[in-house]
Amino acid sequence: MTQYITYKAVQGFIKAITLSTAILVGGLSIAAAEPVNVNTATQSELESIKGIGPAKAKTIIAERLDGGHFQDANDLQKRVRGIGMKSVEKMVDNGLTIEAPSSFREPNGKTQKEGSGRRGSRGQASTRHQSERAGPSRRN
Numbered sequence: 001m002t003q004y005i006t007y008k009a010v011q012g013f014i015k016a017i018t019l020s021t022a023i024l025v026g027g028l029s030i031a032a033a034e035p036v037n038v039n040t041a042t043q044s045e046l047e048s049i050k051g052i053g054p055a056k057a058k059t060i061i062a063e064r065l066d067g068g069h070f071q072d073a074n075d076l077q078k079r080v081r082g083i084g085m086k087s088v089e090k091m092v093d094n095g096l097t098i099e100a101p102s103s104f105r106e107p108n109g110k111t112q113k114e115g116s117g118r119r120g121s122r123g124q125a126s127t128r129h130q131s132e133r134a135g136p137s138r139r140n
Contacts, residue, residue: 035097038076039069050094051087056080069100 036045038060046057063079070076073088076098092098 035095037097037099039064039098039100049091049096051091052096056082070098071100073098 036049038046043054043057043061046052046060047054052060059082060076060080064070067079070079073085073092077083077085077088088096
């Protein structure tokens with residue numbers, strides 16, 4: 001009788017370990033599946049993406065603070081030294097997203113780069129200073 005109880009106890013223990021392992025592995029895969037937004041992520045969140053180490057995460061955050069939010073994958077690879085388009089594609093496959101927060105977008109759908117600056121639209125000078133330009137131009 002004691003052998004039967006011991007066998008049942010071992011069998012229950014093995015089932016408990018198997019269930020615990022399944023829950024742990026399932027929880028890790030869910031955590032890894034959550035997307036990480038490059039425009040809002042902390043350094044540790046960026047480092048959780050395969051292909052981004054501590055130095056690359058610091059570089060991404062520094063560029064984001066200096067130049068504003070990244071608009072798309074092309075913008076990310078152009079502004080962050082050492083990241084090519086293939087690297088960006090792999091990072092996106094591993095859970096990195098590139099979405100500018102809606103509260104940071106300019107009205108009328110203009111991005112910060114298009115909406116600010118001395119020219120109203122690409123290639124056309126603003127009419128604000130045309131009276132100054134109407135007279136003879138001075139070159140130094």
